[in-house]
Amino acid sequence: MIQNSVSDDVKDKDECYATVDKIRRMDPNVPGTYVDLSANDQANTTINVPIKVKIPISSFLLFYNLKWFPEWMGKICIEIYPSYKNLVICPVVDPAGSFTYNTNVTGTVKGLLQAVTTFHLGFHNINETFPGIILSSGTTLNAHATTGVLKNITFSASDQECDHIQIRTAQYMLQADVYDAIAQRYMQKPLVFPIQTIESKDFTTALQAAGNPVDTAMTVALKHCDAAFTVFRKNIHTTTCFENPNIKEVTFNINGKYYPREHIDTLDDVRSRNLTLDALNTNRSLTTQIPKDLHTSIQPYTVIQTAGNPSADNTTVALTASNIYTDGDRSNYMLGIPFADSDDFMGGISTANATIQIQMTGTRPSSGYNTAVSFGQPTMIITQDCLLKIWGFKSSTRKQIEITHETIEQIALTV
Numbered sequence: 001m002i003q004n005s006v007s008d009d010v011k012d013k014d015e016c017y018a019t020v021d022k023i024r025r026m027d028p029n030v031p032g033t034y035v036d037l038s039a040n041d042q043a044n045t046t047i048n049v050p051i052k053v054k055i056p057i058s059s060f061l062l063f064y065n066l067k068w069f070p071e072w073m074g075k076i077c078i079e080i081y082p083s084y085k086n087l088v089i090c091p092v093v094d095p096a097g098s099f100t101y102n103t104n105v106t107g108t109v110k111g112l113l114q115a116v117t118t119f120h121l122g123f124h125n126i127n128e129t130f131p132g133i134i135l136s137s138g139t140t141l142n143a144h145a146t147t148g149v150l151k152n153i154t155f156s157a158s159d160q161e162c163d164h165i166q167i168r169t170a171q172y173m174l175q176a177d178v179y180d181a182i183a184q185r186y187m188q189k190p191l192v193f194p195i196q197t198i199e200s201k202d203f204t205t206a207l208q209a210a211g212n213p214v215d216t217a218m219t220v221a222l223k224h225c226d227a228a229f230t231v232f233r234k235n236i237h238t239t240t241c242f243e244n245p246n247i248k249e250v251t252f253n254i255n256g257k258y259y260p261r262e263h264i265d266t267l268d269d270v271r272s273r274n275l276t277l278d279a280l281n282t283n284r285s286l287t288t289q290i291p292k293d294l295h296t297s298i299q300p301y302t303v304i305q306t307a308g309n310p311s312a313d314n315t316t317v318a319l320t321a322s323n324i325y326t327d328g329d330r331s332n333y334m335l336g337i338p339f340a341d342s343d344d345f346m347g348g349i350s351t352a353n354a355t356i357q358i359q360m361t362g363t364r365p366s367s368g369y370n371t372a373v374s375f376g377q378p379t380m381i382i383t384q385d386c387l388l389k390i391w392g393f394k395s396s397t398r399k400q401i402e403i404t405h406e407t408i409e410q411i412a413l414t415v
Helices: 008-013 020-024 109-115 176-188 270-279 292-298 408-414
Strands: 098-101 105-108 129-135 147-154 191-202 213-220 225-232 248-254 257-264 301-307 319-325 335-338 356-363 378-390 401-404
Touching: 008 020, 105 109, 109 319, 191 213, 213 378, 225 270, 257 270, 270 292, 270 335, 378 408
Parallel strands: 098 147
Antiparallel strands: 098 105, 129 147, 191 378, 213 356, 225 335, 225 378, 248 257, 248 356, 301 319, 378 401
């Protein structure tokens, strides 16, 4: 979510973000490590890879507007669990390069992208199997290979070690009388911040194979829900890299109401793209740039109409459609559905019942992009508006810091 809310220009200059373009030019300002495997021609080789990680605290939704946190507000605990399961692999391959593959068939990387649609140069999760360019003499991915074959590769990890953990925070000093006056102020009424929570939940069943209908459901409670984003995992190793599953006539039945109002396709459909950008609140924005990797993940190819060769002058020829696949990232796909029809805070949908059922239906075509790929249970990511309340002292009847779905008017009536 944070990745898609930051413009490409910012990500290009920030060491906390990695993009395909930065990796291809081997930009040092990426949160990862470049590993040259050209000398490694043996399978099942163990390599210890050091990775430096920087976590900007300001990127947490809780601290986006909460810049100052005095002692009388209590204590906020940030728990961070580094995990190798969230690591990603990205090949450093020039899409303009050429090489010989599969018994001396000479071609380009871009040509291979068109011939093998499951092959792409974007990100893959650790422990996932994906097609890659391999040296003919061994089993190593080589970014600069001129002779090789296309085979399935798996970069696996099973252990990690974290050390040199540091946190750096700034302290703001107030005069004692100002400090005491602010604390006294919020003993009678809470300090209130508008925030947004993010919750994820899996659907109950996996997507069926190509040529079969999609019908899966889950139960969830919604309170002031602005938008929902559905991502499609291939297996248990898919944690951050999600591809377009190619589903036709998608719709969500939420407590008896259909979202969107008409069926949409995840591919070749400007309506689904428009809904996703609306859900991200970036559609037709003059100040926000749509990330390039989101563009190429929503629509991984361009449809080209080619005119046939006429047999004579003044004749009619038919057009033949073909797909030109992108050499960009395809691992950043999500299907967004907006629920708020305005910019009003807490303007999304809420359900009166404790939980409701959300049902997703559609159809997977029998042929086309990603129809040969198996997908597991989809996951829905739900964003909900709520309020953060902070009191000036701790009480036995309530928490000093709490998140509530009450409105401002409801809070005013209780204090």
